[in-house]
Amino acid sequence: xxxxxxxxxxxxxxxxxxxxxxxxxxxxxxxxxxxxxxxxxxxxxxxxxxxxxxxxxxxxxxxxxxxxxxxxxxxxxxxxxxxxxxxxxxxxxxxxxxxxxxxxxxxxxxxxxxxxxxxxxxxxxxxxxxxxxxxxxxxxxxxxxxxxxx
Amino acid sequence: xxxxxxxxxxxxxxxxxxxxxxxxxxxxxxxxxxxxxxxxxxxxxxxxxxxxxxxxxxxxxxxxxxxxxxxxxxxxxxxxxxxxxxxxxxxxxxxxxxxxxxxxxxxxxxxxxxxxxxxxxxxxxxxxxxxxxxxxxxxx
Numbered sequence: 693x694x695x696x697x698x699x700x701x702x703x704x705x706x707x708x709x710x711x712x713x714x715x716x717x718x719x720x721x722x723x724x725x726x727x728x729x730x731x732x733x734x735x736x737x738x739x740x741x742x743x744x745x746x747x748x749x750x751x752x753x754x755x756x757x758x759x760x761x762x763x764x765x766x767x768x769x770x771x772x773x774x775x776x777x778x779x780x781x782x783x784x785x786x787x788x789x790x791x792x793x794x795x796x797x798x799x800x801x802x803x804x805x806x807x808x809x810x811x812x813x814x815x816x817x818x819x820x821x822x823x824x825x826x827x828x829x830x831x832x833x834x835x836x837x838x839x840x841x842x
Numbered sequence: 843x844x845x846x847x848x849x850x851x852x853x854x855x856x857x858x859x860x861x862x863x864x865x866x867x868x869x870x871x872x873x874x875x876x877x878x879x880x881x882x883x884x885x886x887x888x889x890x891x892x893x894x895x896x897x898x899x900x901x902x903x904x905x906x907x908x909x910x911x912x913x914x915x916x917x918x919x920x921x922x923x924x925x926x927x928x929x930x931x932x933x934x935x936x937x938x939x940x941x942x943x944x945x946x947x948x949x950x951x952x953x954x955x956x957x958x959x960x961x962x963x964x965x966x967x968x969x970x971x972x973x974x975x976x977x978x979x980x981x982x
Contacts, residue, residue, distance in 0.1 A: 707968045740939065758899070793968035800961040803878075821957030825936035828960055832929015 710795045711788030714809045714817030720745050727770040731759050741806045743815045744779045752779035785810045849924035852945050852953035858883040861912035865897050879954040882915050890915035919944045
C-alpha cells in the first residue's frame with residue numbers, strides 16, 4: 693500500500709472480522725416463549741434484538757420494534773401470544789471470520805437490522821445496525837482523540 | 843473517515859408528507875420516488891418521520907391503509923444538519939439508539955441518514971468486486 697493510499701483511501705479504515713466487532717454471547721429466547729418474556733428481557737438488558745432458538749439452533753430473530761408495535765398498535769395479548777408469532781424467520785447468519793464490511797454490505801443491501809454470528813451451529817454473537825453506528829462513532833474519536841478535550 | 847459529513851451519505855429526501863395524509867398516500871409517494879422514509883411536515887414545521895417499515899407493520903396488523911400518517915409516525919425524530927461530522931452523528935445515534943436522523947438545512951428538510959446508511963459507509967470503505975455502489979468515494 694502506498695503512502696497516498698494509506699492517507700487518502702477510505703479502505704485505510706480497519707476491516708475487522710465480525711467476530712471481533714460483534715456483541716458476544718447475546719441473550720437468546722426460545723420460539724415458544726411468551727412475548728411478555730421477550731419484552732422484559734429486552735427492557736431489562738437494554739437490547740433490541742433477540743436471536744430465537746429451537747433446540748439450540750437459530751430459527752429467527754425478534755426485534756423490540758416488532759414488540760412495541762404489537763403492544764401499542766395491534767393490542768395483542770403479550771401474556772398469551774408467543775415469540776413465534778412475531779419473529780422474523782428470515783434472519784441473516786454469518787460465520788465469525790466474515791469481514792465487517794461484507795456483513796455490512798449484505799445488511800445494507802437487504803435492509804437488515806441485525807446479523808447473527810453462528811459457529812458450529814451455535815449462536816456466538818450478534819451485530820446490529822446500532823453496532824455499525826457505534827463503530828463509525830468510535831473511528832471518529834480515534835481519528836480526533838483530542839478534539840473534545842481541547 | 844476524516845472530515846466525512848452527513849450530507850455525503852444521507853439519502854436526499856426532497857419529498858415530505860402531511861400528518862393527515864393516509865398511509866396509502868405515503869406509501870405511494872415512497873414508491874414513486876424510491877425512498878423509504880418521509881419526513882412529516884405540518885405548516886412548514888417538521889412534526890415527525892414515517893418509514894416504509896412503519897407502514898408495513900401497520901398493514902400487517904391493522905389493515906389500515908386509510909389510517910393517517912400521524913397515527914404511525916415517529917413524533918420525535920432526531921435532527922441534524924448537512925455539515926455535521928458523520929462520526930459525531932453516528933455516535934449520538936448509537937448511544938441514544940436512534941435508527942435515523944432527519945437532515946435539515948434551516949427550515950428545509952434535505953435528507954434522511956439511517957443506520958442502514960451507516961452500514962453502507964462501512965461497506966464502501968472496503969468495496970467488494972460486486973459492490974452495488976461502483977462509484978468509489980474518495981477521501982478528503
